[in-house]
């Protein structure tokens with residue numbers, strides 16, 4: 312036993328540790344309630360345990376354990392034996408993207424951080440850890456609904472004056488929620504949803520079908536680079552969208568990989584405008600330490616990139632690179648401050664020179 316383990320000191324230390332463990336378990340449970348569909352049902356109506364278990368074909372004892380955890384955490388309410396979603400769980404439903412990305416998409420990465428620190432004996436670069444692509448795509452898109460998609464729509468509209476037919480190829484589209492949103496607003500537009508991750512691609516296909524947009528949005532399961540070698544309906548596109556994708560290419564293929572890719576776009580689609588969205592990583596350590604979004608989100612987001620083969624850069628890096636590749640950066644804009652108070656998410660409209 313340690314001399315410092317007087318009962319008061321031990322209790323105080325344990326209480327601090329419990330706060331961290333509570334938030335860890337709480338976030339996992341919130342993700343379970345969201346991803347299973349329990350939260351959606353409880354937000355619509357009140358259900359007894361048996362009725363709820365039957366609706367989702369869930370095991371009664373496990374469902375009860377989850378709901379009781381949720382009740383103690385203020386996520387689930389009970390009246391006369393019937394469960395319902397509290398205002399707190401409804402808030403989590405609205406912000407589900409953040410839980411889907413961080414817990415569903417990157418949860419397995421957090422568990423591997425310690426072992427993955429080791430140097431690789433055979434290579435200068437450590438092994439890239441693989442995320443859950445379905446939840447990275449879906450979570451990112453559900454977050455983008457609060458900022459990036461609006462910005463993308465605005466930049467596309469702004470550059471569509473002399474365009475005969477708007478055809479948007481969304482490269483790395485996740486579950487294609489952005490493209491579905493744009494094409495629903497503009498009945499005269501067409502889309503191509505491009506996504507290399509198989510699970511995210513299938514989710515994109517399902518969403519497009521469910522919105523009855525399959526006749527206007529086609530789907531391709533491949534990387535950005537492979538896409539340039541394919542032909543598709545409505546070829547060539549008037550706009551390419553690269554939303555939170557270039558830093559993925561930079562992390563795996565380096566700067567040469569990105570410039571090679573942008574130059575290949577210029578050769579294949581010489582008149583096509585490009586909308587890029589990236590996280591400008593030029594915030595200060597103090598901004599990250601002293602804000603809720605810094606400590607609660609960006610601190611973990613930045614950490615994960617090093618382990619998953621992604622590389623964020625300051626906006627100035629991207630502007631120089633775009634110009635070097637033959638594009639004028641017509642507009643840059645941050646997303647609305649409510650969704651990103653540090654103003655890190657930035658959109659760029661690139662027009663070929």
Ligand SMILES: C[S@@+](CC[C@H](N)C(=O)[O-])C[C@H]1O[C@@H](n2cnc3c(N)ncnc32)[C@H](O)[C@@H]1O
Nearest residue numbers: 448451452455483484485508534535554555559
């Ligand atoms: C963070 S998500 C962004 C999803 C969506 N574009 C948005 O704005 O929310 C990044 C997506 O890029 C995809 N991606 C990664 N590398 C790619 C590549 N080389 N070509 C195309 N897509 C890629 C991932 O599978 C993932 O769905």
